[in-house]
Amino acid sequence: MDPNIRKNIFVGQSVQVVKKQDQRTGKLTAGIVSKILTNSPNHPHGIKVMLEDGQVGRVKVI
Numbered sequence: 120m121d122p123n124i125r126k127n128i129f130v131g132q133s134v135q136v137v138k139k140q141d142q143r144t145g146k147l148t149a150g151i152v153s154k155i156l157t158n159s160p161n162h163p164h165g166i167k168v169m170l171e172d173g174q175v176g177r178v179k180v181i
Contacts, residue, residue: 122178124161128152128168136168136176147179 120127128134135147150170157166165177 120181122165122181123163125155125157125166126160127181128155128166128178130154132181134168134178135180136170136174137165137179138174138176141176148174148176150174152178 122128130152132152133149134152135149137145138148141148148170150172152168153171154169155166156168156175165179167175167177169175
């Protein structure tokens with residue numbers, strides 16, 4: 120599934136995100152989606168989500 124399309128992502132889903140401070144290295148952080156923060160139907164850099172532990176990042180792997 121394409122992580123740049125909002126309808127592919129839902130609350131409770133297991134994903135891997137890249138946090139703002141990890142964008143240069145590309146380090147991925149795994150977690151469960153608690154909130155979808157991007158309002159537009161798609162985004163070229165990935166949909167921004169909040170994980171259950173409060174971390175925020177853009178989805179790279181679903």
